[in-house]
Structure formats: structure tokens, C-alpha cells
Amino acid sequence: MAETLSNDDVVMLLEAGLGEEAVIAKIETADGNYITDTSALLDLRSRGVPSSVIAAMLKRSVVEPELSDSSPDPLVPHFPGVYLMDDWSPVARMWRIDPTASTQTKTGGILGYAITGGIASASVKAVIPGEAAQISTPNGNPTFYIYLDAPGDASSGTFSTGFGASIQSPNEFSLVRLAEKKGRREARIGSMNIAGAKAGVMDKDQIPFTYEQLKPGVFKVTIGAAMEEGQYGFIFPLGGGVGPGIGQAGTAGARVFAFGVE
Structure with missing residues (x-):
């Protein structure tokens, strides 16, 4: 059975002659x-317990806050992720949007690109399985909350972009309308013409949004204009290959937080 130390146990260990460092090590591991x-x-201080030992006890006494995946209070700690605020149901709550990593890409407009000698653009599209997102809203101006990993902690992997990098603010997301196809949805994440290749979401495809930081790692996101019925997603590219070819634009795909507007 694992033992649980108390204030009296710490005093007893010190009175028994254990060194300060040994007692702190015991506190940190038990x-x-x-x-x-x-x-x-x-x-404790009157009984001769050193300040460093008391500090170690205080650190072990700090209770880690429980994380929520549904609380409507944005200041309550949440699991890392993108959340849709449910303001249309009788009981307010947040819905956590599970990310979809698109590792499949397809090209479009290759024939026109070839016929015109590169004057017409060819595009690279990330493919998202399924015709519709699991989470949807009847509100064309929904509110979202983004909870990033704590600085220096990317353990959740939710916002990892590859090679040890991760998303640091909503400014690195693009909000786009997803093209609805049979059995899938698509988002354009690259293009190429005679002028060169571009990787990432095109400016004209992006839907404007604004955000404000509520506290470190917590952001409120609002949409600039009402969105029409359809499929949408917050998207960021995953790290991948580089090079001049059309196949290199967005080769590693993207991570998409998809939702629908009814």
C-alpha cells in the first residue's frame, strides 16, 4: 500500500535526523x-521545519484543476481543443470539436494547367472523410473558444504542426468553407501556376474572424459575417515536404476542426 505523508510525518522524519534534501525528495515522490x-x-515553523521543506509541502498540496469538455464558462479549465458555444439549447454548454487530420491530398485543374502551359492554376486540396461534421449549429454567427496547450507543453498533440512546433494563437488558423463532395469534404491548401507555387489556404478562400485572449492560452473567436448553411472548418497545415513541384504544396495535408451550419 502506498503511504500518504502528513504534517506530523514530515516533522517526525526531520526529528529522526533525515537531512533536509532527503525529506524534500520524500515529499516530492510520495x-x-x-x-x-x-x-x-x-x-510547522515553530517545530523547526525549514522553509524549503514547507515550500515542498505547499507545492504538493496544490490541487490540479479538473478539466472540462462541456462547461459553458470559458474561464473554467478545458481540455485543449476548439469548442463551439451552444447558445441555442435550453441549457448552455460547449461542444468540443474533434480534429480530423487529412493526410490525403488531391489535385484539381491539372488539365487546364497543362493545356495553358501553366497560365491556368492547378490546386491542391485536403480531403476530409465524410459528407458532414458531427457538430453543427443553427446560428450563422457562432462563437468559438480555443484552448491551446500550455506554453512549452504540447503533450495533447491537438495543435502540433510537426517537427516539435505547435499553434500559438488563433491567428495561425484559417476558417474556410469546405467543398461538399460525395463521401468527403475538401479544402484547398495549395495552388500552382506559371508564376510559382503557393502552399496554405488562399486568401480569397478565408472567412474573416476576430479573436480576443481571455487568459493565457484561452481565446474567444467570433465570425465577421453570418455564414450560410454548409460545411466549414478551422484549418492549419501540418508540416511536410518542400520543393517547387505542385505535389509539394501541402503534401502533408492539414488538421481540420470541422463543423456545420444548418
């Missing part, structure tokens, strides 16, 4: 149930 209100801290 479960603890410490009383750390003001009177308890003063009592």
Missing part, C-alpha cells in the same frame, strides 16, 4: 495529505 492553512504553517 502522496501527501498536508494541512497548509496559515496556523498549520506557523506550527
Whole structure:
């Protein structure tokens, strides 16, 4: 059975002659149930417990906040992700949008590109399986909340762009309308013509949105104009190959947080 240290256990270890460093190591590796209100801290100090040991007890006493995947309060800690605020149901809540990683790409306009010698553009499209997103809203001006990983922590992998990099703000997303095809949806993530190749979402395909930071890593996103019925998604490119060819534009695909507007 794993032991659980208490205030008295810490005092006992120190009185037994264990060094300060050894007691701190024990506190850091064992479960603890410490009383750390003001009177308890003063009592520990009066019994000769060094400040460094008390500090270690305080650190172990901090309770990690529980993470939510549905709370409508944006300041409540949430799991990393993109959330749609449900403001149309009788009970408000948030819906977490699961990301879809598109590793399949297809090209379009190749014939026109070839016939015109590159004057007409060919495009690269990310393919998202399924004809419709699981999450949808009847509101053409929905509100979203984005909860990024804590700085230096990309353990969730939700916002990883590859090669150890990750999304740092909503400014790195593009909001686009997805082309609806039989059994799939598509988003243009690259193009090429005689002038050169471009990787990423084209400017004319992007839907404007604004955002504000509520606290570190937490952003409120609002849409600039009402969206029509259809399929949409917040998209960011995943790291991939580089090179001049049309096949290199967006080769690694994209990660899409897809939703529908009814």
C-alpha cells in the first residue's frame, strides 16, 4: 500500500535526523495529505521545519484543476481543443470539436494547367472523410473558444504542426468553407501556376474572424459575417515536404476542426 505523508510525518522524519534534501525528495515522490492553512504553517515553523521543506509541502498540496469538455464558462479549465458555444439549447454548454487530420491530398485543374502551359492554376486540396461534421449549429454567427496547450507543453498533440512546433494563437488558423463532395469534404491548401507555387489556404478562400485572449492560452473567436448553411472548418497545415513541384504544396495535408451550419 502506498503511504500518504502528513504534517506530523514530515516533522517526525526531520526529528529522526533525515537531512533536509532527503525529506524534500520524500515529499516530492510520495502522496501527501498536508494541512497548509496559515496556523498549520506557523506550527510547522515553530517545530523547526525549514522553509524549503514547507515550500515542498505547499507545492504538493496544490490541487490540479479538473478539466472540462462541456462547461459553458470559458474561464473554467478545458481540455485543449476548439469548442463551439451552444447558445441555442435550453441549457448552455460547449461542444468540443474533434480534429480530423487529412493526410490525403488531391489535385484539381491539372488539365487546364497543362493545356495553358501553366497560365491556368492547378490546386491542391485536403480531403476530409465524410459528407458532414458531427457538430453543427443553427446560428450563422457562432462563437468559438480555443484552448491551446500550455506554453512549452504540447503533450495533447491537438495543435502540433510537426517537427516539435505547435499553434500559438488563433491567428495561425484559417476558417474556410469546405467543398461538399460525395463521401468527403475538401479544402484547398495549395495552388500552382506559371508564376510559382503557393502552399496554405488562399486568401480569397478565408472567412474573416476576430479573436480576443481571455487568459493565457484561452481565446474567444467570433465570425465577421453570418455564414450560410454548409460545411466549414478551422484549418492549419501540418508540416511536410518542400520543393517547387505542385505535389509539394501541402503534401502533408492539414488538421481540420470541422463543423456545420444548418
